[in-house]
Amino acid sequence: MNIKIYILLIVLLVSSETFTSCGSSQEDTSTDINIPNEDIDCCDENQEYKTSSYLHSLKELATYESNQSKYVIKLYTNDSLQVGYNDLYYAIEKVSNGKHVKDFNIAEITPIMTMGSMNNMQHSTPIGSIEQVDGVPIYHSWISFLMPTNTGSNNIWSLSFNYQIRDSVGAISNQPLNVKASSTGLSYLKSFKYNGDTYFMSLVNPNNFVTGVNTIKAYISKKSSTITTPYALASEQFIVEITPTMPDMGNHTSPNNEALTQSTDGTYTGKINLTMTGLWNIHLVVKTLDGTIVAGGDNDDSGYSNLYWTVNI
Amino acid sequence: MRQTFIFILSLLFGPIHPVSAQTDSVLLQRNLNEVIVTSSVSDKHRKTSKGNTASIDEHLLQFSNVNMISRGGYAWEPVINNMSTERISTTIDGMKIFYACTDKMDPITSYVETGNLQRISLNSGLDGNPQATGNIGGSLDLKLRRIGFDNRPSSEYHLSTGYESNGNLQVYGADAQFSDSHFYTNFGISFRHAGNYKAGGNETVVFSQFQKTNTYFNLGFQPFKNHIFEATFIYDLATDVGYPALNMDVKKAEGIIGAITYRHESMKGFFNRWETKLYTNRIVHIMDDTKRPDVEIHMDMPGRSRTSGLYSLLEGSRGIHRYKLNYDLYYNTLFADMTMYPDDKPLMYMQTWPDVGTCNTGAALVDDILFSDQHSLHVSLKGAWQHQKIQSDNGFNALSIYFPTLRRTKSDFIWRSALSYLFKDHYLHFSLGVGYGNRAPSVTESFGYFLNNTFDKYDYIGNPHLKKESALELNGMAEWNNHNVDLKVEGNVFFLQNYIIGKPDLRLSAMTIGAAGVKIYQNLNNARIVNVTFQGNWNIFHWLRLENRLTYSYGVESTNSYLPLIAPLSYHGALKASFEKWEVEVGMEAADKHSKYSEKYGETETPGYEVFHFSAGHHLKFKDFSVDLHAGIENVLDRKYTTYSDWNHILKKGRNIFINASFTL
Numbered sequence: 001m002n003i004k005i006y007i008l009l010i011v012l013l014v015s016s017e018t019f020t021s022c023g024s025s026q027e028d029t030s031t032d033i034n035i036p037n038e039d040i041d042c043c044d045e046n047q048e049y050k051t052s053s054y055l056h057s058l059k060e061l062a063t064y065e066s067n068q069s070k071y072v073i074k075l076y077t078n079d080s081l082q083v084g085y086n087d088l089y090y091a092i093e094k095v096s097n098g099k100h101v102k103d104f105n106i107a108e109i110t111p112i113m114t115m116g117s118m119n120n121m122q123h124s125t126p127i128g129s130i131e132q133v134d135g136v137p138i139y140h141s142w143i144s145f146l147m148p149t150n151t152g153s154n155n156i157w158s159l160s161f162n163y164q165i166r167d168s169v170g171a172i173s174n175q176p177l178n179v180k181a182s183s184t185g186l187s188y189l190k191s192f193k194y195n196g197d198t199y200f201m202s203l204v205n206p207n208n209f210v211t212g213v214n215t216i217k218a219y220i221s222k223k224s225s226t227i228t229t230p231y232a233l234a235s236e237q238f239i240v241e242i243t244p245t246m247p248d249m250g251n252h253t254s255p256n257n258e259a260l261t262q263s264t265d266g267t268y269t270g271k272i273n274l275t276m277t278g279l280w281n282i283h284l285v286v287k288t289l290d291g292t293i294v295a296g297g298d299n300d301d302s303g304y305s306n307l308y309w310t311v312n313i
Numbered sequence: 314m315r316q317t318f319i320f321i322l323s324l325l326f327g328p329i330h331p332v333s334a335q336t337d338s339v340l341l342q343r344n345l346n347e348v349i350v351t352s353s354v355s356d357k358h359r360k361t362s363k364g365n366t367a368s369i370d371e372h373l374l375q376f377s378n379v380n381m382i383s384r385g386g387y388a389w390e391p392v393i394n395n396m397s398t399e400r401i402s403t404t405i406d407g408m409k410i411f412y413a414c415t416d417k418m419d420p421i422t423s424y425v426e427t428g429n430l431q432r433i434s435l436n437s438g439l440d441g442n443p444q445a446t447g448n449i450g451g452s453l454d455l456k457l458r459r460i461g462f463d464n465r466p467s468s469e470y471h472l473s474t475g476y477e478s479n480g481n482l483q484v485y486g487a488d489a490q491f492s493d494s495h496f497y498t499n500f501g502i503s504f505r506h507a508g509n510y511k512a513g514g515n516e517t518v519v520f521s522q523f524q525k526t527n528t529y530f531n532l533g534f535q536p537f538k539n540h541i542f543e544a545t546f547i548y549d550l551a552t553d554v555g556y557p558a559l560n561m562d563v564k565k566a567e568g569i570i571g572a573i574t575y576r577h578e579s580m581k582g583f584f585n586r587w588e589t590k591l592y593t594n595r596i597v598h599i600m601d602d603t604k605r606p607d608v609e610i611h612m613d614m615p616g617r618s619r620t621s622g623l624y625s626l627l628e629g630s631r632g633i634h635r636y637k638l639n640y641d642l643y644y645n646t647l648f649a650d651m652t653m654y655p656d657d658k659p660l661m662y663m664q665t666w667p668d669v670g671t672c673n674t675g676a677a678l679v680d681d682i683l684f685s686d687q688h689s690l691h692v693s694l695k696g697a698w699q700h701q702k703i704q705s706d707n708g709f710n711a712l713s714i715y716f717p718t719l720r721r722t723k724s725d726f727i728w729r730s731a732l733s734y735l736f737k738d739h740y741l742h743f744s745l746g747v748g749y750g751n752r753a754p755s756v757t758e759s760f761g762y763f764l765n766n767t768f769d770k771y772d773y774i775g776n777p778h779l780k781k782e783s784a785l786e787l788n789g790m791a792e793w794n795n796h797n798v799d800l801k802v803e804g805n806v807f808f809l810q811n812y813i814i815g816k817p818d819l820r821l822s823a824m825t826i827g828a829a830g831v832k833i834y835q836n837l838n839n840a841r842i843v844n845v846t847f848q849g850n851w852n853i854f855h856w857l858r859l860e861n862r863l864t865y866s867y868g869v870e871s872t873n874s875y876l877p878l879i880a881p882l883s884y885h886g887a888l889k890a891s892f893e894k895w896e897v898e899v900g901m902e903a904a905d906k907h908s909k910y911s912e913k914y915g916e917t918e919t920p921g922y923e924v925f926h927f928s929a930g931h932h933l934k935f936k937d938f939s940v941d942l943h944a945g946i947e948n949v950l951d952r953k954y955t956t957y958s959d960w961n962h963i964l965k966k967g968r969n970i971f972i973n974a975s976f977t978l
Contacts, residue, residue: 213710
């Protein structure tokens with residue numbers, strides 16, 4: 001080729017560059033600038049903020065490393081673990097960037113008590129279903145611990161569960177949990193026997209009670225035939241009549257309380273009226289749906305059922 | 314037997330000698346009565362024989378239709394026409410003020426002292442002073458002592474001191490006043506202190522001590538003739554007050570009262586005077602159970618009452634009319650709570666008055682129509698709109714347990730009307746009146762929460778769904794007075810509808826340990842109260858006067874049970890001598906056995922009694938100062954007795970020797 005064509009090519013090249021560079025230096029509003037999300041595991045900024053805010057109000061209980069230490073599984077609760085009902089929250093963070101994983105599952109939550117004081121006998125405890133918290137990658141479940149941790153007697157609670165992060169699975173096994181005894185005089189867990197089985201009644205978060213009309217929630221769980229299997233919700237339906245009294249005020253009681261009855265999601269709800277703050281005994285009379293009393297039919301000196309939770313509002 | 318004795322006594326004194334005229338100011342309003350508080354010996358107005366160191370309660374007893382419910386040695390609760398606090402209105406110079414103790418240990422009259430007042434004005438029944446709201450039985454207006462202007466600049470100082478043997482009561486007071494044509498001020502301080510008193514037979518009534526300090530000042534400024542600005546301030550503090558009838562005492566009861574007034578006098582035109590007052594008051598009341606033995610659970614029970622308001626009053630006369638037009642507005646909050654401390658257990662807390670805010674505004678019209686010297690008509694009308702709100706969430710939630718449909722706010726329109734015709738000629742004076750009106754339930758009746766009544770041993774809960782209580786009043790009076798003998802009979806009957814009183818609710822559980830149960834305020838179909846007074850006064854000589862008064866009362870409700878706290882047949886009599894600068898009095902007070910007591914409402918029978926008193930007063934005048942001396946003996950025979958209105962039948966004072974002196978410089 002001769003030099004003319006060569007120059008033409010150069011001119012074409014330069015002009016096309018100029019044009020394209022002119023074109024590219026202008027604001028191109030038709031297409032958003034897209035920062036590629038390198039991390040498909042994690043939440044976007046918005047969700048991350050919501051997740052962190054939610055967890056901010058909770059107390060971190062434990063941190064477990066996943067296999068290959070790529071992730072940490074964190075366990076949260078409202079305040080600290082104690083005998084009776086406890087809310088538990090599970091969230092997973094990616095180690096490399098500290099952000100929360102948005103896509104995971106938790107299953108097979110198994111708390112086990114190993115009683116050094118009784119020849120290392122083991123048993124489990126009532127648990128609830130695993131549900132995702134609305135709108136955030138956090139899972140909620142509950143455990144109602146039947147007794148406290150006692151390092152002196154070597155009574156230790158341990159927790160095991162399985163997790164799945166996208167397509168990789170793993171398990172956390174036998175991690176210790178510290179469960180405190182109930183505060184002196186208080187009791188949020190009661191049990192009864194019916195047809196040869198043992199049932200547990202766990203009162204949900206009575207620290208939320210205030211003076212006035214309150215919704216009261218509880219779960220009734222049935223001891224498993226294999227006692228190291230977590231105790232599921234009882235399939236039998238009951239009605240639990242509640243009568244709150246104040247033992248320090250001559251057993252003053254309140255009117256218009258509504259018995260605990262089971263809703264479709266398995267929780268027992270009712271209405272409890274608390275006329276003032278202070279110590280309250282919530283007397284329980286458990287009946288089957290046809291009205292037969294199966295527990296709490298005997299009264300103590302107060303004149304009310306000898307089966308009762310004790311709360312301090 | 315006693316009934317006959319009393320009746321004969323009142324008949325014994327018939328008219329005999331017609332003597333000199335006694336000029337008494339004509340009271341146009343048949344229903345209005347007044348007691349002069351600050352006075353000198355030989356003042357002819359109705360007053361107490363004890364002199365200037367007498368307590369407000371002792372002054373109130375001068376009224377024929379006033380009784381006092383006593384819970385101890387101090388702070389008695391006034392009852393007018395056998396109706397108490399909820400059914401009467403108490404104002405101080407037209408200012409609304411409300412007690413702060415859920416157990417009524419602090420009626421309004423306990424927040425002022427004798428030295429603050431000039432007069433106590435009582436209106437019987439539905440015809441109240443223009444600022445009174447919610448009165449059915451009557452209204453009290455405690456009129457403050459304001460010196461006023463004086464064209465010749467003057468000043469005066471007073472010192473008073475008194476002692477009473479029963480309970481070692483000591484009273485000290487000092488005040489000063491200055492006035493000229495443009496400016497006046499009067500201010501003072503007083504102190505009253507008593508230990509436990511003794512009932513007849515030397516029996517000490519424990520926990521009946523009290524102590525009270527009161528200080529006040531008034532200022533008046535008249536920059537232009539007939540334009541007057543005034544300011545008033547009262548501070549009253551009672552501490553260590555015992556209430557033998559209750560299971561608690563009072564650590565502190567403190568009242569702060571302040572007002573500024575503008576008045577325009579001698580106006581021309583439709584109205585001849587205009588007075589506007591802006592005021593505020595605060596009361597703090599703290600109960601105390603630490604001095605009592607056998608307290609099951611220690612409790613803190615404070616209460617608070619705050620009121621701010623204003624009124625604007627126009628008065629005028631035109632032709633045969635003398636009229637008043639009043640507009641008032643006030644806002645009051647009442648709060649009381651209870652914290653209980655059981656040994657080693659978590660504490661318990663509840664609110665007994667859930668921080669209720671009450672806003673009330675009303676207008677009143679009064680007209681006295683003088684047809685002639687003999688015939689007149691008195692008309693009185695008032696209407697008020699009231700809005701209340703439960704401000705405390707805790708209190709609202711607690712009451713919602715018992716009243717699931719409870720709302721935060723409540724509004725009522727209340728009104729009252731009274732009409733009376735009066736006839737007066739030389740010897741005869743009579744009146745006939747009618748009234749109709751209603752009242753809204755009090756804060757305790759609507760929103761009270763577990764208020765223990767030590768009288769009937771029930772815990773009371775308010776009822777926010779109560780209807781207004783209404784009343785029809787009929788009253789009449791006939792008097793024959795030839796200025797020597799004065800015979801008078803007056804009576805009234807109240808027909809109440811939707812009468813508010815507590816009724817037991819057997820489904821509910823009491824809170825107070827040992828209580829009999831729970832009562833909730835309800836509207837009873839109706840109730841009837843009748844009051845009749847016979848008075849016979851005789852000026853035996855110009856220096857010797859005999860006074861007699863016999864009062865009969867009756868109260869019943871629609872189920873035909875007697876109402877509680879209705880007085881039995883009572884008699885007051887006195888022989889009064891006044892000559893030179895002396896006055897001497899001997900008298901007696903008696904009551905029949907209280908047999909028409911209300912068993913349904915927790916009353917028990919009270920035996921009858923008679924007690925005698927003697928007193929003497931002397932006025933000494935020196936060049937630069939004068940002295941009023943009083944001495945006397947109350948319950949001369951040291952009778953041990955109690956009355957139907959002594960809460961829990963606590964005993965009244967036994968023999969009491971008093972002596973006091975008031976110096977004027």
